[in-house]
Amino acid sequence: MERNDGNAPSPSDYLADLRRSIDEIDDRFVKLLAERFDVTREVGQLKADLGMPPIDATRESQIDEKARRLAAENNLDADLVSAVLRTIIDTVVAEHRVIASERSESD
Amino acid sequence: MERNDGNAPSPSDYLADLRRSIDEIDDRFVKLLAERFDVTREVGQLKADLGMPPIDATRESQIDEKARRLAAENNLDADLVSAVLRTIIDTVVAEHRVIASERSESD
Numbered sequence: 001m002e003r004n005d006g007n008a009p010s011p012s013d014y015l016a017d018l019r020r021s022i023d024e025i026d027d028r029f030v031k032l033l034a035e036r037f038d039v040t041r042e043v044g045q046l047k048a049d050l051g052m053p054p055i056d057a058t059r060e061s062q063i064d065e066k067a068r069r070l071a072a073e074n075n076l077d078a079d080l081v082s083a084v085l086r087t088i089i090d091t092v093v094a095e096h097r098v099i100a101s102e103r104s105e106s107d
Numbered sequence: 108m109e110r111n112d113g114n115a116p117s118p119s120d121y122l123a124d125l126r127r128s129i130d131e132i133d134d135r136f137v138k139l140l141a142e143r144f145d146v147t148r149e150v151g152q153l154k155a156d157l158g159m160p161p162i163d164a165t166r167e168s169q170i171d172e173k174a175r176r177l178a179a180e181n182n183l184d185a186d187l188v189s190a191v192l193r194t195i196i197d198t199v200v201a202e203h204r205v206i207a208s209e210r211s212e213s214d
Contacts, residue, residue, distance in 0.1 A: 011156070011157050015154075015157075018149055019150070019166070021146045022150075023173065026170070026192070029139055030174070030177040030178065030180075030183065031181060032132060032139065033136075033183060033188065033191070036136070037182075039128045043122065043126070046121060046125070063133070066130065070133070070137040074137050074141035076137065080194065080198045084140070084191055084194055084195065085133070087187065088187070091184060091187045
């Protein structure tokens with residue numbers, strides 16, 4: 001490994017810096033995911049109140065279209081963004097089913 | 108549907124508001140994902156410069172542990188957070204392989 005000139009970080013320091021940035025982004029990422037579930041849990045309660053089904057094909061297809069549009073705008077792979085949102089929405093729908101079944105049991 | 112008292116939003120307006128919040132979170136989510144790929148692409152270049160392999164099992168297992176810790180801290184399903192990060196990292200590793208192969212071709 002070459003000696004540093006005192007200004008540029010060594011490659012291993014630079015790699016450690018980049019990984020700290022990734023860790024910090026992942027922290028924000030998971031907090032944002034928690035924020036999203038706070039909202040979708042409210043949606044689940046409201047849909048149960050209104051007797052709406054847990055799954056909404058129109059809404060989900062809009063989200064998939066939006067995932068692909070946002071991917072294109074942000075220079076990301078559309079299939080990746082769609083798959084990530086799909087994974088999240090599958091859990092949301094499962095939660096909404098639980099909320100709906102708890103509601104019908106308590107009726 | 109009941110008449111509103113003029114203060115509380117109607118259920119359908121409330122649902123529309125919640126969905127706007129979800130859309131806004133998804134915008135931030137995809138921008139954050141783009142930010143993450145900006146950093147991982149730098150990592151890919153640096154690893155190729157240093158002749159490091161595209162995949163790093165130790166680092167990946169640290170990220171999975173962190174995903175599960177952050178999930179617990181944020182009241183989220185650990186398998187969900189782990190699956191989302193796994194999907195992202197699979198794409199990162201695929202990109203790092205491309206960067207490494209381009210580098211070795213240009214040597």
